[in-house]
Amino acid sequence: MWHKLVEPVGLLYGQMARDAVARGFARPLMDGPAAFTHVRLIEGTVTSPLMPLADVPKGWEAELHRLSAPTSHGMVPPGPQVMGILNVTPDSFSNGGQHFQAEEAIKAGLAMVEVGCGVLDIGGESTRPGSSPVTPEQEWARVAPVLAGLRARAPQATLSIDTRHSLVMARALSAGAAVVNDVTALRHDPAALPLLAAQNCGVVLMHMRGTPQTMERYAVYDDVACEVVRELGQRVQVALQAGIARERLMVDPGFGFAKTAAQNVVLLRRCLLLANLGCRVVFALSRKRMLGEMTGVARAEDRDAASMAASLPAMAFGAPLLRVHDVPAMVQGMRVWQAICRD
Known part of the structure; x- marks a missing residue:
């Protein structure tokens, strides 16, 4: 399951992050205040060059979704x-x-x-x-x-x-x-x-x-x-x-x-x-x-x-x-x- 990893790069925060997500240039990171605009794709021991989200090939949608989904709360108070x-x-x-x-x-x-x-x-x-x-x-x-x-x-x-x-x-x-x-x-x-x-x-x-x-x-x-x-x-x-x-x-x-x-x-x-x-x-x-x-x-x-x-x-x-x-x-x-x- 962990053969394929995505390394998020190019973080934006706050309103800039929300605007970039709305325009399709970025994805939220773990449903928090940050968003990422670029990634490196890691498959086994092979790492791709840095690429914008628009260039990510098909077959990586599940990994990208996992990066953006809300995280488990761990049974402790919400937020940092x-x-x-x-x-x-x-x-x-x-x-x-x-x-x-x-x-x-x-x-x-x-x-x-x-x-x-x-x-x-x-x-x-x-x-x-x-x-x-x-x-x-x-x-x-x-x-x-x-x-x-x-x-x-x-x-x-x-x-x-x-x-x-x-x-x-x-x-x-x-x-x-x-x-x-x-x-x-x-x-x-x-x-x-x-x-x-x-x-x-x-x-x-x-x-x-x-x-x-x-x-x-x-x-x-x-x-x-x-x-x-x-x-x-x-x-x-x-x-x-x-x-x-x-x-x-x-x-x-x-x-x-x-x-x-x-x-x-x-x-x-x-x-x-x-x-x-x-x-x-x-x-x-x-x-x-x-x-x-x-x-x-x-x-x-x-x-x-x-x-x-x-x-x-x-x-x-x-x-x-x-x-x-x-x-x-x-x-x-x-x-x-x-x-x-x-x-």
């Missing part, structure tokens, strides 16, 4: 959303230990909601390169009081559980989580697929090869952007075949997971290929090492400006989730982008 990172771990690469105590994590989550965070992503196991795994019971012991506290004190908040373990998924959903965010795209735990098929929650499928302990050895690609999209597409198909409805699915290209710094840059540059999957897109670039290599900023906690700059290209998708540590800054950046590009 900031997804706040709440790591309840002692060893996260950025803020390990900062929110390890439940009450501190709850306070941090409430502060994020107050400034406009659309989704709180709560995790009890670090997945940084080379991190040490914890048992599902240990992970649940970390996140359970945080979920309970946030559900009680911010009942309007959309809560996400960042886990690869079905035990934690099941308990978190029972405790009020509305989204499961799995860095393994439901490959790690065989019980995860049937469990989530029987639920009514959002599901984030992230691209990664190997495990957090082994992924760096698998960062070998001929075309990183196309391969990531195709491999994510395979996971989307597996989820659909297991009974998880498309409208519940979201996709994350997995920046920094089984990818070198150079590959991450290419993936970000060609991120619009993700529109081929027809799912809401999650961008999780916050404070990552690739940003340090691009900017020369060594400390992860000093990379929030870079995180915002790297996250904003996802706004072209119309309703992305921007997963960050610094929620107030990202909310401001998102609102400025909307003011510039929406009308």
Whole structure:
């Protein structure tokens, strides 16, 4: 199914986009505020020259339609959303230990909601390169009081559980989580697929090869952007075949997971290929090492400006989730982008 991909190029926004679509020069991108005027057609390993939409040969209409169709909502609020990172771990690469105590994590989550965070992503196991795994019971012991506290004190908040373990998924959903965010795209735990098929929650499928302990050895690609999209597409198909409805699915290209710094840059540059999957897109670039290599900023906690700059290209998708540590800054950046590009 993913042998043929379309890479949209030449974006317009707001009124210019609407005028170009009305005149037949452009197509909307994922039913959002952007429209594209040109494309590159990718069939297997062969990529066409850049061409206007009028020159696209017959036989590509289904792929073009998929790029323009409304995306799945993922069971989270509509429109672009900031997804706040709440790591309840002692060893996260950025803020390990900062929110390890439940009450501190709850306070941090409430502060994020107050400034406009659309989704709180709560995790009890670090997945940084080379991190040490914890048992599902240990992970649940970390996140359970945080979920309970946030559900009680911010009942309007959309809560996400960042886990690869079905035990934690099941308990978190029972405790009020509305989204499961799995860095393994439901490959790690065989019980995860049937469990989530029987639920009514959002599901984030992230691209990664190997495990957090082994992924760096698998960062070998001929075309990183196309391969990531195709491999994510395979996971989307597996989820659909297991009974998880498309409208519940979201996709994350997995920046920094089984990818070198150079590959991450290419993936970000060609991120619009993700529109081929027809799912809401999650961008999780916050404070990552690739940003340090691009900017020369060594400390992860000093990379929030870079995180915002790297996250904003996802706004072209119309309703992305921007997963960050610094929620107030990202909310401001998102609102400025909307003011510039929406009308």
